[in-house]
Amino acid sequence: MRRISKSLLAALFAAALPALAAAEEGRAIDLDIAPVSWELAPGLRTEAWAYGGSVPGTPIVARVGERLTIRATNRLKERTNIHWHGLVVPNAQDGPGVVIEPGETFTYSFAAPEAGTYWYHPHYRPVLDQLDRGLAAPFIVLSPEDGRYTGDLVLLLDDWYLDARGRRLEGAAPGAMERFGNLETVNGKTGAAIEPLRLVSGGLYKLRFISASTASVHTLRVSGHVFRITHLDGHPLAEPYESESLTLAPGERVDAELAAVGKPGSSFAIESDRPELGIRIPLIYGGAAQAPLRSPFVPARAGADPKLLARAPDHVLRVASAAEPAPSADMGMMAMPGMDMAGSGRWLINGAAYPDTKPLVVPVGVPVKLRIFNDDPADDAEHRMDHPMHVHGAVFQVLAVNGSPLPVPLSKDTVPVPAGGFVDVAIVMAEAGTWMFHCHVIDHEDGGMLTVIQAR
Ligand code: C2O
Ligand code: CU
Numbered sequence: 001m002r003r004i005s006k007s008l009l010a011a012l013f014a015a016a017l018p019a020l021a022a023a024e025e026g027r028a029i030d031l032d033i034a035p036v037s038w039e040l041a042p043g044l045r046t047e048a049w050a051y052g053g054s055v056p057g058t059p060i061v062a063r064v065g066e067r068l069t070i071r072a073t074n075r076l077k078e079r080t081n082i083h084w085h086g087l088v089v090p091n092a093q094d095g096p097g098v099v100i101e102p103g104e105t106f107t108y109s110f111a112a113p114e115a116g117t118y119w120y121h122p123h124y125r126p127v128l129d130q131l132d133r134g135l136a137a138p139f140i141v142l143s144p145e146d147g148r149y150t151g152d153l154v155l156l157l158d159d160w161y162l163d164a165r166g167r168r169l170e171g172a173a174p175g176a177m178e179r180f181g182n183l184e185t186v187n188g189k190t191g192a193a194i195e196p197l198r199l200v201s202g203g204l205y206k207l208r209f210i211s212a213s214t215a216s217v218h219t220l221r222v223s224g225h226v227f228r229i230t231h232l233d234g235h236p237l238a239e240p241y242e243s244e245s246l247t248l249a250p251g252e253r254v255d256a257e258l259a260a261v262g263k264p265g266s267s268f269a270i271e272s273d274r275p276e277l278g279i280r281i282p283l284i285y286g287g288a289a290q291a292p293l294r295s296p297f298v299p300a301r302a303g304a305d306p307k308l309l310a311r312a313p314d315h316v317l318r319v320a321s322a323a324e325p326a327p328s329a330d331m332g333m334m335a336m337p338g339m340d341m342a343g344s345g346r347w348l349i350n351g352a353a354y355p356d357t358k359p360l361v362v363p364v365g366v367p368v369k370l371r372i373f374n375d376d377p378a379d380d381a382e383h384r385m386d387h388p389m390h391v392h393g394a395v396f397q398v399l400a401v402n403g404s405p406l407p408v409p410l411s412k413d414t415v416p417v418p419a420g421g422f423v424d425v426a427i428v429m430a431e432a433g434t435w436m437f438h439c440h441v442i443d444h445e446d447g448g449m450l451t452v453i454q455a456r
Contacts, residue, residue, distance in 0.1 A: 029068060031058060031082075033100075034075035038134065040185060041193040041278075046166040048134035049076060051120075055188035056156040056212065057137030060120070062112035064141055070108040074100040080130055081106070083123035083392070084139060085251060086234050086413045088113050091433030094392050096123040115143035116234025117208040117253040119156070123436075126446040128214055132179060133168070134158070134188075136212035141234075145296035150203030150260070155281070156210045157218045157248065159184045177321070177383055178215035178443040183278055190278035197270075197281060199260040201289035206230075207256050211248035214442035217386075218279070221245040222258070224268040225283070230297045231255035235395065235411035238302035249388035251414040251440035257295055264289055302408045305367065308426050309399050313371035315360050319417060319439065319449055320376030321383045322346035322353070346447050347439065353448025360437065360453045367426045369399075374417040387444065390414040393435035393455065396425040414440050429455035 031051050038048040038055045051057025062068055074080050079102065083095030089110040091097070100106045118139040122130040138154045146152055159181025161169045172179045186194045199205065207227075211218055221244055230240045233253050246254045262268060262285045272279035346353045362368045374387050390413060398410040402421040417423050429435065438450035 027068075029058070029060060029070045031070060031072045032075055033072060033080055033135065036134075038188060039193075040160070040166065040183065040188065040190050044166045044190075046160065046162055046168065049130065050134055051137045055134040055185075056158070057120075057135065059138040059140060059154060061140045061142065064113075064115050064143065065111050067111045068109065071105050072100060072108065073105040074102055076130075077102055078130075079124050080122045080135075081124045082108065082120050084108075084110075084118065084120050085390070086116065086118035086253070086395075087139065087141075088393055088395065088430055091393065091431050091435070094435065096392070096436055097434075099124065112141045114234070115141045115146075116231060117154075117210060117255055118234055119210050119212065119253070121212065128179060128442040128446050131212070131442055132161075132214050136210075138208070138210055140208065143298075145298060146206060148293075148296040149206040149257075150200060150290075150293060151197075152206045152208070153197060154208045154210065155186050156188075156212055157184065157186060157279070158188075158212045159214075159216045159277070172443070178441055180216050181213070181277070184216070184218070184272065184274065186279055186281055191280070194279070194281055196284045197258075199258075199262065199283055199285050201260055201262060201264050201285055202292045203260040203290060204293040204295060205258045205260065207258055209246065209248055209254045209256070211250055211252050213250050215250060217247060217249050219245055219247045219273040220270050220279070220281075221273065222268070222270045222283075224266075225258055225261060227256035227258060228295070228297075229254060229256050232410060233395075233412045233414055236298065236300040237410070238300045238408045240297060240299060249386060249414065249416045249440070250442070251388055251390050252412075252416075257297065258283075259292070260285070300411070308367055308369060308397075309405055309424075311369055313369045313424065314362070315368070316371045316373070317360075317451075318348075318350055318373045318376055319387045319389070320348050320351075320374070321444075322348055347444040347449035349449055349451050354438075354450040357448070357451035359434075359451060362427075362429055362453055362455055364429050364432050364455045367397075367428050369424065369426050371422055371424050372415075372417045373422040375420050375422065384419045385441075386416040386418050387449065388414045388416045388440040389437065390440045391427060391435070391437050391453070393431060393433070393453070394427040394429050396427055398423060398425050400424040427453075429453065432456055 036050040081098040093110045121136045160183045161181045268283040270281040435453045438445045
């Protein structure tokens with residue numbers, strides 16, 4: 001057993017994923033959950049909370065089927081736990097059901113179920129404060145073809161709401177219902193402190209984008225190159241596609257291939273549509289060139305059951321903001337010590353806020369069709385936004401958006417339900433138990449846009 005050192009961490013972010021995995025195979029992992037003074041840029045520090053002393057936290061890299069023993073020690077002054085976002089692990093290991101008291105250690109143990117780009121973060125409610133302070137980290141399960149890229153890079157996107165000296169501002173910006181940051185980071189760094197991607201002409205790179213933002217949506221555009229999107233939320237597409245930009249809602253991941261078509265010595269960038277908040281990733285070409293590499297990507301086999309598409313939904317869910325402010329009694333109950341009241345709204349599923357939402361009772365092992373509406377006419381139009389709905393213990397098969405069937409269904413664990421629209425998804429619960437289903441805008445999740453699936 002060993003801890004992943006800082007230098008290994010740096011190596012990981014500098015394109016050494018397969019090597020790290022080989023070195024760490026079969027390991028037990030110790031994760032300290034503790035405050036850290038984190039340098040976002042030279043001269044700009046913030047008091048963050050971190051997994052393993054870095055922001056983002058210690059990346060976990062595993063092979064499919066590899067057993068992991070993760071000993072998480074809580075060195076915060078409050079309770080926490082860890083959710084393995086996107087990984088379908090046994091119910092007792094999923095996270096929300098665990099409480100790690102201050103000073104205590106909990107040992108998670110499971111086998112990495114499926115190759116892909118995942119991440120982990122706290123799930124102890126209210127979640128916003130802990131996730132927003134920097135508790136988020138990549139969880140990569142390697143497939144054999146990943147090792148054939150020139151480089152395999154993780155880019156975890158996040159946003160921070162800070163004053164000019166890096167001190168955390170409370171709540172949400174004036175007029176906002178959600179905690180949107182005023183500074184954005186890639187792998188814990190902002191602006192010129194962001195590590196450039198150093199490319200070799202002719203190389204083919206795998207870029208794994210993860211959004212750990214609690215409310216902000218990231219749109220990134222690349223100059224002089226094109227992204228070839230191969231995976232969404234860790235799952236290979238049946239039909240990869242090319243695009244100059246990509247968008248991530250809170251909790252989503254996008255894997256893209258980047259063919260290094262630039263000349264030696266040239267430079268380009270991946271830029272955010274909000275460049276003033278600090279995300280600009282330089283692409284810098286070194287001197288040598290190599291013969292162009294062919295993509296090792298293996299597309300998924302397409303295949304949804306056409307009967308699922310035609311069938312009526314088993315459950316219909318309507319997500320909405322509450323038109324009325326929460327009654328004061330309720331607010332008293334919600335205003336627990338340490339709770340960040342950012343947004344302080346109430347967010348509903350079928351008219352109720354968790355814990356008053358009605359559980360979805362579903363059978364284990366058979367497809368269940370859900371229709372999720374985001375079109376409540378009572379919803380204040382100004383507050384209307386996409387809700388990225390996330391499920392634990394299953395993967396959505398996204399069948400249709402606004403009634404239009406997708407040409408090929410998508411496998412996703414976080415599905416943005418468009419403002420004013422609806423989506424049809426199918427899930428197959430792998431194991432009996434209580435599993436969470438919620439909006440990944442964490443203000444909404446903490447505000448009640450959460451229900452549980454009781455799989456039986
Ligand atoms: Cu990433 Cu239930 O959360
Ligand atoms: Cu939401």
